[in-house]
Amino acid sequence: MEKVGGSWLRLVTPMEEMFESAHQKGTLLICYHLIFNSAARLREDHVQTALRNLYWKVPNLRVCFDDRDGEMWLRYRSSNDLDFEVVNGGDVQSTVERLRTYRYNSTTGPLWCAKLLHDVEHPKESLESTSNLPFISHVFLGFHHGIVDGITTMKVCGCFVQLLNDVISGQLISDKVQIGELVSGEETEKLLQAKKKRIETDHELRETLIREMRSKCCKPRLLDSIYQAPEGMEDKSSQVIHNLDAATTEAFINRCRAERLTVHSAFTALANLALIDLLMKKNVIQSSYTICSAHTTNLRRYWPGDTSLALGCHISPTFLYIKTPRDAGNRFWHYARTLHQNLKSSLESGKALEDIVLRQLTTLSKTEKTEDHVESKEENTEVRPDFFTSNMGDVTPFISRESKEIQVTQITRSISLHNTGLSCSHVFHTFKGHLTHCLDFSTKSLSEDLARDYCAQIFRRLKEVI
Template sequence: MEPEAKWLWKTTQTEDFYATYTISYQLTLATREPLLKEHLLQALAHLSRKVPLLRVCFGRRNGEVWIREMAEEALDFEVVSNVTIQDLHKSLQTYRYDLEKGPLWCVKLLSEPPSSPEVPAGFDASKFCHMYTLFLGLHHGITDGNSNMRICGFLVQILESVMGKKAIDDAEQLGVYVSDEKTRRLLEDYVASLEADPELRRKVMDEIQSRYGKYSLLKSTYKGVGEKVPRTGVLEKNLDSDSTIAFIKRCRAEGVTVNSAFIALSSVAVVDLLVDQGLEQDTYDIRSDHVLNARRYWGGDTSQYLGCHLLPLLPVVAKTPRNIEGKFWDFARSVHQDILRKLNEGGPLLEEAAKHFMAAKPDFDPTFQYEFCVTNMGNVTGLVTEGGDHVQALHVVRTVAMNTVPCTWSILLHTFRNRMIFALTYNTSFVNSEMANRFCNRIFQRLQESL
């Protein structure tokens, strides 16, 4: 008889929203000794036993979808060969998980060593001469970028112990899997504050309604360029350590965050594409949306909390000039001030609370009418770790499936071991590969001009 499942909680609005997405992570490792299949199987078994969110699945309870613990331990691991990195990402972005049995994650090991691996400065390839590429697929409904980067770090450290023949205590759990109860309570507070402040309520509602009827300029300008059947395209570009450090220093000197500067760069690159297609204006309202970690508003130490803890997308509209020459950092500061204001006032929570006072189903849904979406995790070196005496983590890339939503592209940005890593995922029904390459090249061209 199958063991009785432990029910955790009914799926939340956040978990339901992100359940349409599938995540694919690419982790490059280097080891002193050859990495055997047995090493990985042992490490993944420990990982599953020590990380609670890797032991959950979905189930129906009283007609509703709940998250529950898996009835039995199971791993989804495969060694693959003769496939490209693009093909692996594609397969994981359309991966079919056994939702009611689990696991809701999988791991693929590419048997061939990377042909041209991304290697951090100062890495000693003579000591760690065996290189491998791991691919982690995850169901977005149970996890987020913060949790995923931690999971990559847990795997690196467990593999270090396995290859170093150190004892591993499976009873010691790595992190705590929680629902977004803290975020929901915060949202209730924001609803109450808007109830008590009609002027603020009107201001936030006006800002939301200002986006109604405004379609993406890219989708309106570039018509008929995509494929009939949508899929997710992936383009990766990295900044060397010297340029990364120089860019970070310049941002600090100009009084803006790297995130704000990159949003400004991306906004300018969108304008470049619009001008290329013949849409000529003095300025353009470039809307970008931003995925934020809800933990930032929880207070206290949130480092142990795992799960899908993302806020509703935060829209930012930047009035972007066509001619940016000599004015880029002034423009970046204006972007920074707008984002900082929205972050300080709890923008995503404030907007979500305001919807409580608005029509449930407006005639026009502006959710995906942005020009680009950004998920910036900052420096993830501490989360992924650099490794140890037996295993080194060299490179990490994250992608997300975009073919299930009617949007253009999403920028996934982070820094690892002093290098900025940029992944552009795009919906091929709206964006073709030539556009994606041009957009990416313009961003980095503008970045070099800003140094």
């Protein structure tokens, strides 16, 4: 008998299903931390009213997962209740840790939550606020990754800030105007099918690409050579946060522009060199190191037409392998330009889409061998990057509706990585002229001391090259 619920939408995409599987393991969950300065103490009922309106303005926030005839579907919720809590006596770190392992009710929702903290000690990593508004509040938004990606989540944050301002100022709010549309992966699927047809009709190309992918999958992570977690240690997600001052941020951005490359490429190059610094300290000394980084890519970039209203989870990694000489820091900008050109080429060619197709083909190949009872060695077809990146660029335009009564002074993004086999992720963006960097990591892959040293090396080198 069909469960009581809202209207059915569609089958889930493979990405949505993957994130739901991770959610069941309590991982790959998103936490956004917004720090507000306000003219008066932020009222619970104001926040709740803004969240209620947010719920009706963002279709993603009204969906859940459910089984339909043995298949997983998205459907609208039958209830409109919120998961909102005022945390009394809590602190920033414990709230973040809680949202890293949060359990949502997948079949009834909501697949997101909000927490409000007052009167807590300001995190030592926080920026020195330039706001003259005296009251400080912390709002945490947690999300099931299956319903949002970075673009969608920042739009949700911007909408929430706008609504909170409207509620405080007594503005009339209409729930008829939505901030976007929950779209399927149809456009992505069309692109994947085109790539798949090209690869399958060219046998030589298919074998070459699969052979290259399998050879790369055999590459061990560099971090594994310098850290082995103690036997029996529980895997947890942790983070190191660094906020760069405005003057250094501006100098870094201007230098990147002068060198004609992106902040993303330059920061990735710094992360590579800092990784080598760690290896050298641990006596893993080579003339060069092949570093694999995975760059979270917005797949909407490959869709035709206007994608500005497309909400949902539409991402996949673009893998970059780059040979890094031990002394690359001596000619940093030359090295960064080489990395930039390689990454740019991969992004423009849709390498992320090609890699999805190759994973599908190798999975199918393994299944066929099993069914035909052909004896074969177990093949590893999963890339093990040394680190991931998630860069949103300048997120200031997303938060464009502030007022004299309330202002956002800091945004921090984070994702849990424990129990995934992933090592660490550089999550960064600029907001109001400051670069914010969060190194999310699994404690099975990095110790707290190594993670802090890694970040320290990145920002030491950043200041050296500007």
